[in-house]
Amino acid sequence: MDHIEYERHLNQAQLEAVQTLQGPVLVIAGAGSGKTRTVVYRLARLVENSVPPESILLLTFTRKAANEMLTRAAHLAGQGLHGVAGGTFHAFAFGMLRRFGQRLGYDQGVSIMDRSDAEGVVKQVREMEGVGKGDRSFPRKGAVLSLMSKARNKERDLEDILASEAGHLLPHAEGIQIIQRGYEAFKAKHGLLDYDDLLFKFETLLREHEDIRDFLVQRYSHLMIDEFQDTNLVQGRLVRLLSGPEANVMAVGDDAQSVYAFRGATVNNILQFTSDFPGTKVIKLEQNYRSTQPILELTNQILGQATAKYEKHLFSERIEGPKPQVVRPLSDMTQAQGVVDKIVELSRTTPLHDIAVLFRAGYQSYPLEVALNKLGIGYQKFGGMRFAESAHIKDFVAHLRLVANPADLPAWQRALSLLPGIGPKTCERIYEATLHGDEAYMRRTCKRVPELENTLTLLDNLRNSRLGVAPVIEQLLDYYRPHMEERYPDDYPKRQAGLEELAQIAAGYTKLEDFLADMSLDNPDPGSGHGVEEDKVVLSTIHSAKGLEWSAVLLIDLVEDRFPSRHALSRPDDMEEERRLMYVACTRARDFLGLYVPDTVYKRNQGSTPVLPSPFVQELPSSTYEEWREGYAGGFRRQQEPAPKPAAQRSVQDDAPVNSASTSQAQPSNGYCRHKIFGRGKILSFIPPNKYKVNFSGFGIKTMIADYLQMEES
Template sequence: MSIDFEKQLNPAQWQAVRAAHGPLLVIAGAGSGKTRTIAYRLAYLVRNGVAPENILLLTFTRKAAQEMLFRASSLIGQELGGVAGGTFHSFAGSILRRYASVLGYPDRFTIMDGPDMSEILGQVRAELGVGKGDKAFPKKKTILGLISKSRNKEVDLAMLLERESPHMLHYGDDMIRIARTYAEFKLRHGLMDYDDLLFNLERLLLERDDLAEFLRMRHSHVMVDEFQDTNKVQARLVRQLAGDGRGVMAVGDDAQSIYAFRGAEVRNILAFPDTFPNTTIVRLEENYRSVQPILELTNALLRNATTKFDKNLFSRRTDGLKPQLINTVSDQTQAKVVVDKILELSRSCRLRDIAVLFRAGYQSYPVEMLLNKIGLRFRKYGGLKFTDAAHVKDVLAYLRLIVNPADLPAWQRAVSHVKGMGPKTCNTFCQALLEGEQQKIARTTKKFPDVAAAFDLINALRHEKPAPTSALQRILEFYTPLFQDRYPDDYPRRQAGLDQLLQIASGFTDLDAFLAELTLESPEESREEDCDVEDHVVLSTVHSAKGLEWSAVLVIDLVNGRFPSRHAMENSEDLEEERRLLYVACTRARDYLGLFVPSSVYNRFMGGSEPALPSLFVSELPPSCYEELRENYLGQVKPRTPLPAREPRPFCNNPDTPSHSAPLPSPGAARHRNNTFGHCRHKIFGRGKIVEFLPPNRYRINFPGFGLKIIMVDFLSMEE
């Protein structure tokens, strides 16, 4: 029995499915049934006489292509195995298999995988004699990544290094030589990597007009999924394969273009109507995921985007909670508020239906610690768990040795980086330390000055017994040059983890307690096959969360410099991508959305916290689209209520008439009034000088690095 497609689809989906022959751009908002629409379009074309072999379907994953073809086949009861395509790379490979000799390749070339590429790059480096004996020289994986990024972004490798990896610029000439020789090696030996497939297909189509025309005639319908994620060469390939555009259909969402770091160009989808004149644009705006109050916020978020296709998402789920905007005292207290919210939400939904999303992997570290502390299972996607990061383990090894000089694994980690000290020597030295063999210790420390320096530092700290923050600062002064030498490729990125470690340490006065907190492990994670049985909270970067959804989503660190990132705030295009990134984060939520804005964040240069400005994206939101809550200094989170309007002071010429607008000083304020011009301490701002008493119960205080603040007496600790 034939299925009535129109009844199975909403009006916009049906319009996209049955659109007349010609260029078609489908702007598919988040949760709007994009895959369903493509599957129905495939089925509609075949049911109306288009042969499957005349359809080219280009996607970004093989799984996506298979799902669309399976759904379409189920709709019409006919296999669609004749449809060409799959991923851009697989399609390119299938064409090049037959015609690569035109480009100077042998009739049978080899497509390399990651290990092949790494091995060949190693051979090239060895032949050139580049970086020999230099441990700081970029690793093969790093060089391959930079070569690929420069090709996908189509920018010069030297320029890419200057923009994104300036700490490696002094190796730029060597890496350019390696890249050039690597390309020559591949051609000489009949090898292609993944990027070659795309660029070589483009070359082939440009050099062989007859082949390009044949492919255009064969594939009268070209369908491209996730068009917002195409890079420059992929967009040019679509243009070549689609010809005049009469049969081309691109589906995507400019507001979900978040992969510029891989070379994706949001301009490709924005320029589609210019590339293919007379384009029909269909907007899928009905959302099947989120409640309407969440969509009100995401629509408002996009309203200030500089370049976009206008869209207004709506849902039939009109009832629902407004998103919550939760202001916390600091990024450290934010973790507790987040965990409290998870526990609250877990009373009405499973843990696996709750996700904490963040801009960068290091931002979840305080949350991870608290979840471990209370034994709440979690899984993290995008970025290592805090205590799994190698550089964090390095620093913790020094701290562990202050507490326990017999900690053999810590000694092995602390001295393993020493130049010339192999595993055998390391083990011998560590054993000598444990057994108190002073002669062996003396010989080793004399031979290896770095070991002697580490030994002296640990001994000094054991004698002094400093607080965790002081101990860490001393260790990081010693460790920083070793850190930069040990992780030359990405130490700037890793630095954030060490900054976070310092911040966490600032909340402890006892080193044993600090280490105990850090080494508390979450319960053993279940085996992969059992992961659906065990309940766990999801922690994820926003990039890793794209395409997923949860009942409740909590987005943290929404302050300028973190989300958007400090780097993005210096470039308008990057800033707009950060806006899209937040849009993706918010549209993952079905029923609850929480946005967390800490009022202060840790700054390692100041050795403490500094005030933070709410993310400019949050500042742009109209207050009507969220419920605002605020954490007070007692750790309570309550709805923010507007301050009551102050009553006007009554006009009175009689000095004997009392003024009822001036309340009496509180007992606490009276006790502290004499402290004016003394000093006090505050939980967030540290030590400050009292400048003025403000009746009935406040002080004006000058905090170094923070400036003048007006704070209530109850939140201050007065110095005698």
């Protein structure tokens, strides 16, 4: 094997990680810092130092990642690495259970159910137990299975999961728990395992059979774990069980990119690694090969406010580049147009597929999708449904189409499918009777299906009224909501947010026909969903964007209740994950980063209401970005930075980071305060170190940083 010139291809930190082959090593790999290159070169280094490939265990989160690393390492080493055990945690666990399963009582071998099989068992158990019989609001088998899986991976009680993540399903908690017990009993009786069982049964094998654990510890002298920040509790325990007394284990990851708690991942695995493995050598990869230094200055500030973290400061040799922009549109509707204008501007020098718009939740891109469609700009969306493809949006728009055009047969078919007792043939007959005035048939059908008469009366009233687009939508929203809750019992709260966006978009129209025309201008080609397509802007949730990068990134809806989400505002751990999500989003950008912070957002029954900027934006020093504001007459103008104070007027507090001296003065209080937008509010609680939960009359409960509140003297 040729000698590999490590010094030539690696920076100093990467080289240190590659050359440290003994004992526990934790590599904190900042965004864009060459993590994969480091893993690949270390694999080659191990083999170069006479470690047999079959003694190396590489655990990753996708088979593709493991194969890529092994292929590159083999090419580098000039020899095959086929003996390396590389793959996912689940695949490795399955292999060990197949080999030693009889020690756990699986004498006939290990049978793994796929997702379809598991859903079939859930259905069978539900029917056998008579759970939710005749109750159309009971969650579907797939949703029940997902909830059980989430409880298993988070190692929390199922009812706790329902309370914190699916409160609308709490009335069904007892029934779901009955199914959970029956599901586990069914698997045990028939010797079946599902995907989640693989890790837990493998852990049982290692704990209860010391001889097997010792064999594997001796077999795999060197462990390497990729994306360690994404491991869950049982995966963390498996790493400890497999590491052995010498603990030649290298974990690679970034605590700042741990954003999958909803899947069961815990950032504590990487934060506690040095405690779990005494004597750990911590190596930080801080040189970024993706972004310009101005972008990294901003992302370092986001990370600097985290409460629990490994300190790091990303830097780049790409010193030059524009500062990130913080753009403040007047509303979330003008935000959509402002983003489109920026895309058009960027497209003069950047291919459309190298421009990405990122958002916290899928529904947040809906106004932007309509705006892109109107200009004929192609896009592809990752994470969340495209606006016009969402089933509940199609349901709702079908009713709007009937208000505008009674001869729209597809709209009749979609709208009437919501009603019990009306199939495709009856629908066509109703359509013909309506157009030809067959009152006798309509009377008979309405008598048989009372819900039909209510629907037709509503549509007639709306069609004959002279109401504007927004009032029509308001009435239809009230009509459709119970249908939506019955039709989509698993996730109707999330779908409701999409309908709120629809109402917001419609508020800008005076004619229903114009609104429907823009809605129908959706791209005819939804895309394959595999890879990035040429000449199409990328729209993506931040979770779906992890691991990717673009020349230009625009991040929208950076306001409280949207980013961070409403639920996270009251939970410190969730707020920390939202901060990490913000960091992930911003570090996707190579050359340009735009942060959009609308002054108002549309809320049903309230119209456009003032909102607070995301605390993650509020914390940013003004030196890290350019600020642009939309004027009342339209257009965005750059705001000039305030002149620095004369030295005599400056204080230590002026130079302190935002969360340091200035915010350390925040103290618990039970009185009242004032805010420049929300007015006077009652302080409900103090959230250390520097936030208050305040109830503002007319605006509800808000959580905000102390610097933005003026305390009233008692």
